[in-house]
Amino acid sequence: MTKSYTEPNAMLEPQASAHWTDEREAADSAKNKSGNENPENDEEVLNQLEDEMGEEEDEEDDEEDEEEEEGDEAKPKRRGPKKKKMTKARMQRFKMRRMKANARERNRMHGLNDALEGLRKVVPCYSKTQKLSKIETLRLAKNYIWALSEILRSGKSPDLMSFVQALCKGLSQPTTNLVAGCLQLNPRTFLPEQSQEMHPHAHAVGPPPHFAPHPYAYQTPGLPSPPYGTMDSSHFFHVKPPHPYGATALEPFFDAAAAVALADCASSPSFDGPLSPPLSVNGNFSFKHEPPADFEKSYAFGVHYQAAGLAQGHASLYGGTAQRCDLPMETVMAYEGHSHHERVMNAQLNAIFHDS
DNA sequence: TAGGCCATCTGGTCCT
DNA sequence: AGGACCAGATGGCCTA
Numbered sequence: 515m516t517k518s519y520t521e522p523n524a525m526l527e528p529q530a531s532a533h534w535t536d537e538r539e540a541a542d543s544a545k546n547k548s549g550n551e552n553p554e555n556d557e558e559v560l561n562q563l564e565d566e567m568g569e570e571e572d573e574e575d576d577e578e579d580e581e582e583e584e585g586d587e588a589k590p591k592r593r594g595p596k597k598k599k600m601t602k603a604r605m606q607r608f609k610m611r612r613m614k615a616n617a618r619e620r621n622r623m624h625g626l627n628d629a630l631e632g633l634r635k636v637v638p639c640y641s642k643t644q645k646l647s648k649i650e651t652l653r654l655a656k657n658y659i660w661a662l663s664e665i666l667r668s669g670k671s672p673d674l675m676s677f678v679q680a681l682c683k684g685l686s687q688p689t690t691n692l693v694a695g696c697l698q699l700n701p702r703t704f705l706p707e708q709s710q711e712m713h714p715h716a717h718a719v720g721p722p723p724h725f726a727p728h729p730y731a732y733q734t735p736g737l738p739s740p741p742y743g744t745m746d747s748s749h750f751f752h753v754k755p756p757h758p759y760g761a762t763a764l765e766p767f768f769d770a771a772a773a774v775a776l777a778d779c780a781s782s783p784s785f786d787g788p789l790s791p792p793l794s795v796n797g798n799f800s801f802k803h804e805p806p807a808d809f810e811k812s813y814a815f816g817v818h819y820q821a822a823g824l825a826q827g828h829a830s831l832y833g834g835t836a837q838r839c840d841l842p843m844e845t846v847m848a849y850e851g852h853s854h855h856e857r858v859m860n861a862q863l864n865a866i867f868h869d870s
Numbered sequence: 871t872a873g874g875c876c877a878t879c880t881g882g883t884c885c886t
Numbered sequence: 887a888g889g890a891c892c893a894g895a896t897g898g899c900c901t902a
Contacts, residue, residue, distance in 0.1 A: 615881095878898105884891080
């Protein structure tokens with residue numbers, strides 16, 4: 515690995531810069547080996563540096579005194595703040611301070627990344643293999659919070675399309691695809707450009723009654739064209755007249771989400787851990803609150819539940835939704851079959867959330 | 871190969 | 887004084 519590094523601090527000797535390079539390469543290679551950051555390493559480095567600092571300070575004081583005496587003899591006294599000479603000892607101390615600060619900064623960033631990883635896990639689209647970028651995670655989280663609060667505010671739940679559109683507002687195309695995939699929707703069904711061609715009827719109306727315009731719609735000042743922030747809010751809320759039956763496709767989802775959120779509020783005065791995400795990877799429902807005994811980490815519930823409902827002849831989701839949204843059935847991704855066990859589990863989950 | 875994303879270093883500023 | 891936080895700079899990796 516060759517790195518050209520222009521030393522920003524002229525005070526550092528080549529020796530110091532070499533030290534820096536070694537440290538960085540060591541850190542890099544450690545990272546490459548592990549494939550992941552290890553916060554403990556940073557703490558060790560920090561501790562080690564502190565030890566070294568302690569040892570060096572003693573030697574340094576002597577050296578410093580010597581140097582200062584020499585300086586006094588050689589030159590006439592100047593007024594103003596005394597500019598300290600960069601002695602070897604001082605240089606050493608500077609280096610140490612810098613390295614300590616670097617280690618702290620690394621720790622800090624690792625903490626930040628850990629928090630971001632936690633956030634990734636509680637937004638509706640989590641995948642270990644295809645990680646959302648930091649910025650997309652933040653945007654999706656913002657949209658998600660907004661969508662949920664809008665539901666709480668209005669007391670009504672939107673249909674699947676509106677919800678996904680709200681989630682995807684301002685997200686990049688790949689992320690939009692990912693979210694759509696997680697919710698088992700074909701992104702073409704709600705992306706403005708394509709859907710215009712596909713569903714001429716689906717665009718005329720503004721925001722659906724359940725979703726007011728996004729108060730913090732992401733603006734893209736100065737951002738380079740797509741993929742970021744190209745979706746205007748008017749592109750999103752266009753799909754549905756009010757559901758004739760009152761219930762919406764996402765009802766199980768939202769009931770569960772609200773139940774979990776309320777449970778969290780009621781049971782934990784201080785936040786200690788992530789809120790249970792109503793949706794996880796592939797639209798699965800995952801939660802940490804009293805999971806059934808054989809409940810695995812994530813379970814097909816959210817969108818799958820609705821699909822299962824369709825499979826059982828309830829026609830509550832895509833049959834009705836397709837009508838409401840003027841969506842051709844082929845735009846909805848294929849239904850994955852569910853076992854009897856899964857359907858039983860879905861029913862149990864529903865019972866849990868509706869009872870709570 | 872350009873562009874996006876990321877980790878790291880660095881110096882400045884603010885706070886305790 | 888030292889730590890936390892921040893933003894800019896830099897270089898590596900990956901992908902379209």
